[in-house]
Amino acid sequence: MxxxxxxxxxxxxxxxxxxxxxxxxxxxxxxxxxxxxxxxxxxxxxxxxxxxxxxxxxxxxxxxxxxxxxxxxxxxxxxxxxxxxxxxxxxxxxxxxxxxxxxxxxxxxxxxxxxxxxxxxxxxxxxxPFGRGALDALREAAEADDLDRAVEIVNLDVSGFSAEHVAQLRRSPVWETLRPLAAPLARELTALDDxxxxxxxxxxxxxxxxxxxxxxxxxxxxxxxxxxxxxxxxxxxxxxxxxxxxxxxxxxxxxxxxxxxxxxxxxxxxxxxxxxxx
The missing domain is CATH 3.40.50.1820 (Alpha/Beta hydrolase fold, catalytic domain)
Known part of the structure; x- marks a missing residue:
């Protein structure tokens, strides 16, 4: 409901x-x-x-x-x-x-x-300062409207998952679910850092x-x-x-x-x- x-x-x-x-x-x-x-x-x-x-x-x-x-x-x-x-x-x-x-x-x-x-x-x-080091890259991805790059950044550079993990994600149906969720990510983590x-x-x-x-x-x-x-x-x-x-x-x-x-x-x-x- x-x-x-x-x-x-x-x-x-x-x-x-x-x-x-x-x-x-x-x-x-x-x-x-x-x-x-x-x-x-x-x-x-x-x-x-x-x-x-x-x-x-x-x-x-x-x-x-x-x-x-x-x-x-x-x-x-x-x-x-x-x-x-x-x-x-x-x-x-x-x-x-x-x-x-x-x-x-x-x-x-x-x-x-x-x-x-x-x-x-x-x-x-x-x-x-969680995620601070990835903020510039996330903002660049947001400006380019590159949701795939944003998903990659949050998994690699924020969460610290391996490149192999990200590659597996990209090949799975989960990737398409994650893409729209990455749209507000740069602003959310900027708000957290501020x-x-x-x-x-x-x-x-x-x-x-x-x-x-x-x-x-x-x-x-x-x-x-x-x-x-x-x-x-x-x-x-x-x-x-x-x-x-x-x-x-x-x-x-x-x-x-x-x-x-x-x-x-x-x-x-x-x-x-x-x-x-x-």
Missing amino acids: LRNVEREGVRLTLTRRDGSGRPLLIVPGVMADAAAWQPVVTALDVPGPVYVLNRRGRQPSGALGPDYSMRTEIDDLDRVLTEIVTAEGVEQGVDLFGWSFGGLVALEATARHIDTVRSLTLYEPVVR HVTDLRAFAALDLPVTLLLGALNEGAAPYGEAFARFTTALPHARVVTMPGQGHLAHAQDPHALAHHIGETLRRADRHDPSACLP
Whole structure:
């Protein structure tokens, strides 16, 4: 089921899986949309409704807009959270999950909605200077409207995947799915690099926080390095390492990721004090 939220004339769309109880909202990062997360939604064993946000720049949501920034993303999520609480009529709040770029957006929005967000789960969130070294090349690709080059850059120079991995992607049907998702990429990563975040300001968040890390990225650039900054800044967060996973568990092993998300929500539902301890 598709839901619409409007903010300042821009349409934001969400998918919704029916359920009864506290809702879960998933916020994808760059190079992903709601469709990419549907295998996780299908695998989730949770009773409440499950929403996935199609952030702006992804069809059928609206365009980034001329004044786009990370603040745009945070304000969008702020609006979406308010609309979900109103639509669902829930008093126990919303469970919020953010992946990668969407993780930082979710963290910042949670600070505004501390009475609304029941639990927060961040899967390998990123923060500046993530991707900075690839920005010039991404901007050149955007100016040339070269989506193939943008997909190549984000995989090679941002995510650090091998040339062989990119070659395999190019030969697969997935490549055509990735091309339109690369259209807003240069502006998204520019917005991330321009956004100054004092992660220490979130250390006192009074709710269960879980940080998910793919074991393949532990201590490694770029995702493991960014992850370490969040674990340092959020000392009371529960840290979970997912065996055999990297940054793309939603695509490569959605059932495993759904298991970890479900366990986090069950901990929050039981008001388990260990849910917000390392």
